Amino acid sequence: MTFKEPRSFELTIPSRLEEMQAVHELVGKAVKEYKLSDELAHWIELTISESMINAIQHGNQADPAKEATLRISSNGDSIEIIVEDQGCGFKLDKVADPTDIANLLKPSGRGILIIRSFMDEVDLTQREGGGCRLRMVKKIRGAPQ
Amino acid sequence: MSMVLNARRLDDVVILDLSGRITMGEGTLILRERIQKLLGAGDRKFLLNLADVDYIDSSGLGELVSSFTTVRNQGGLLKLLSLTKRVQDLLQITKLLTVFEVFNNEAEALKTMK
Numbered sequence: 001m002t003f004k005e006p007r008s009f010e011l012t013i014p015s016r017l018e019e020m021q022a023v024h025e026l027v028g029k030a031v032k033e034y035k036l037s038d039e040l041a042h043w044i045e046l047t048i049s050e051s052m053i054n055a056i057q058h059g060n061q062a063d064p065a066k067e068a069t070l071r072i073s074s075n076g077d078s079i080e081i082i083v084e085d086q087g088c089g090f091k092l093d094k095v096a097d098p099t100d101i102a103n104l105l106k107p108s109g110r111g112i113l114i115i116r117s118f119m120d121e122v123d124l125t126q127r128e129g130g131g132c133r134l135r136m137v138k139k140i141r142g143a144p145q
Numbered sequence: 146m147s148m149v150l151n152a153r154r155l156d157d158v159v160i161l162d163l164s165g166r167i168t169m170g171e172g173t174l175i176l177r178e179r180i181q182k183l184l185g186a187g188d189r190k191f192l193l194n195l196a197d198v199d200y201i202d203s204s205g206l207g208e209l210v211s212s213f214t215t216v217r218n219q220g221g222l223l224k225l226l227s228l229t230k231r232v233q234d235l236l237q238i239t240k241l242l243t244v245f246e247v248f249n250n251e252a253e254a255l256k257t258m259k
Contacts, residue, residue, distance in 0.1 A: 017170060042200070042231060050203055053169060099240040105214055107207035110239050114203055117238045 007033070008073035013052075015060035015068055015085075023052050023070060030072045034079065040140060043118045044079065048072070050111040051083040051134055059085030059132055077141045078120070088132035092124045148172035148198075150179055158190040158258050159183055160226075160251070164197035167205030180212050189221030190258050194251070196227035206239060213244065226254050 009030045013019035027048050031041035052068055060066035066086040073080050098109045116122050121137035148165040161179065166172055180191065193209070195201075201209075209225075216223040224246045228236065236242045248254035 020169075046200070046202060049168075053202075053204075104240060104244055105210055107211045108203070110203040110206055113239060114235065 007075075008071065009033075010069070010071045012067050012069040014064040015056040015062055015066045016064050017053070017056060017062070019056075020049065020052065023049065026070065027072070030079075034074050034140065036140065040138075044081075044138065047115045047118050047136065047138075048081055048083075050115055051081070051136065054111055055083050055085035055087075055132075055134070059087040061087055063087075074140070078137050078139045081119075081136045081138075083134045083136075084127060084131060086131040088126060088130070092122070148175055150175050152179065152183070155255060156259075157188075158192055158255055159188050160192045160194055162194045162197070166200040167198055167208065168200065168202045169204035173204050173208035176208050176212060180215065184216065184219055184221070189216070189219065191216055191221065191223045192226050192248075192251070192254050192258065193223065194226040195229065195232055198229060198232055201232055201235060206235060206241060210241065210244065222258055224248065224254055224258065226251055 009026050011022060011026045013022060024045065027045045031044055036044065048070065052070060055068040056062060060068060069082075069084040071082040092112065095112045096103055096109055098104070098106065098113050103109060115136065118138070119136040120139050121135070123135050125133050125135070127133050148163060148167050148171065151162045153160050153162070161176075163176070167176065183191070191212075193212075213223045226248050228247060233242075236245065236247075246257070248257075
């Protein structure tokens with residue numbers, strides 16, 4: 001794990017769900033550093049967790065030989081979160097709408113909707129050399145506390 | 146804090162008091178196994194009290210949906226009680242408020258399950 005103090009945090013983990021505890025710990029440090037309200041901290045933790053689980057399960061197909069990387073930074077006005085995987089299991093515009101009546105009772109498929117609902121910017125790009133890069137931005141100045 | 150689940154019974158309704166985090170892994174497994182066990186014992190009416198659930202992720206939501214369909218497919222009822230604002234917001238975003246019957250008062254919920 002590498003820290004880039006004081007305003008950015010970075011973590012690279014093998015693609016195992018057991019590694020998510022380290023993700024939650026890093027997010028805890030970041031939200032403390034950025035002095036976020038409990039409410040903002042909650043939604044930031046949830047969206048990061050959803051995006052890292054997506055990277056591990058869908059991007060990297062839970063292959064522990066592949067890595068998922070999380071970067072969190074802030075300029076004081078907003079928080080930028082970047083999640084990278086080595087697989088790229090989906091395209092944002094191809095994700096089925098979980099609120100469609102046909103999908104409402106399905107047990108999965110709501111993670112991207114949750115991310116998009118909370119974040120102000122969400123984009124997914126292909127990385128050079130393979131894999132995907134999910135970039136999310138949340139404005140924190142003037143956000144409801 | 147991982148999820149804690151306590152069950153109590155009022156007549157033929159099983160009230161499951163959940164607290165902590167309902168997330169992928171242990172939290173969802175605890176709920177699934179308890180409901181399957183109760184269904185196997187003949188219970189068909191469930192009220193999930195989420196008053197002390199402060200965090201739920203998309204897997205947790207998925208487990209609520211799975212529990213709902215499993216119970217309904219066996220002719221039973223599964224309703225929700227006392228959502229926190231965060232859980233309520235997630236159910237709103239995902240339109241799951243159109244799936245579940247939600248109550249703020251336990252006695253009112255029980256009345257609808259007789």
